Amino acid sequence: MDVTAIVDQEFDTYDEATPVSKLRGAFEDSAQKTLVITRDGEFEGIVARRDVLSSHEKTSRKARSLVRSVPTIEADEDVREAARLMIAGDTRLLPVLEGDDLVGVVRADDLLGHVQPFLSVLDADDVASTDIVSVEPTTTLGKSLATFRTERIQHLPVVSEDDPADVVGIVSLADVLEFVTRELQRSQGGDPNEDMDASSGGHHGGFGAREGESADLLELPVRNVMVETLGTASPNDDLDAVLETMLEFGGSSSIIVDDDGALTGIVTKTDLLESLTWTEEQRLPVQVFGADLMADTNREELAERIEDVTRKFRDMRVFEAKVHFQKHKEQLRGVPLMHVRIRLFTDKGLFVAADEGYGDRHAFSLALNAIERQILEGKTNGKSKKPADQEDLEKVYGWWLSP
Incomplete structure (x- = not known):
């Protein structure tokens, strides 16, 4: 395209x-x-x-x-x-x-x-920044500007002083700069060069004591600038829905919250642009639920093993994989019994399988074997996220699907 x-x-x-x-x-x-x-x-x-x-x-x-x-x-x-x-x-x-x-x-x-x-084909959780830097409503504009500069970011969630997981607003670098610039112009009247008297060299009006007023403005709390009407999304929301939220609220970012409304991440339009640059060779989107239960594997290994299985079927494209880990109380020689469920979204349909084993690697291997059997037998569990008409999609969006 x-x-x-x-x-x-x-x-x-x-x-x-x-x-x-x-x-x-x-x-x-x-x-x-x-x-x-x-x-x-x-x-x-x-x-x-x-x-x-x-x-x-x-x-x-x-x-x-x-x-x-x-x-x-x-x-x-x-x-x-x-x-x-x-x-x-x-x-x-x-x-x-x-x-x-x-x-x-x-x-x-x-x-x-x-x-x-x-x-x-991607969810918010695939692109969201989860290493979150935030400010409180009482944080000064000056400190917020310093945070934007040192962290090299352009959006800051504003969180409650009582609960850092409770988002009460968001502020952008542009919001702060625009506010300070507008207030300086309003209070100081214009550019001194434009108010220069050609005959005497004197000024009529102009900025005056700009430094003092700038310092006063930067001491104001960020609540004066933050946007309280938030566009939020859940980790499982598709990126098209996340973009729709941004467009609806006129923002360039969306806050990601869990089922309890707690802050878990942030997605910006820059993140969406970056996702367009990914290729299948660079990244297979894998969402992992219960990642803290993984002791012997990691996300990269899961993606590689899924790709190894699906690569056997050269006419299949994998758009997304979701892996759920759950630990039981039962143990064998200190290794817990794990339940693993895999959901694989492909152009051949949705494949879902689950199994149990001792340790995360063993349980994942058994569930992945079950997925492979389903693919061989052609037993899908539903329609793919991809539109049904493959030919039309390739005409419109071949750049995404091309290997």
């Missing part, structure tokens, strides 16, 4: 001599997150919203002081490569060139919307 269908040919460009103040106004007047910059009518680079908001440049400075280069693509580039370039270039917009001519742009939201129906 190439990006032809999602190339936007109606887009604004700004010359490199455009004042930063005008770029800031363009961001404030629209939902755009990236602006295209040209030089003498030819593509020069992009300026991102966060670049303008976090910039210390005076608003009379020109766009060229903030412009940065990003990868470019052609209209027949495939979607997977477009996602890879967005990640590599740290951009959510790719210019589309024909020769040296800028003919359109591809935006991350359009790309994700285009492939949304096919994201169901």
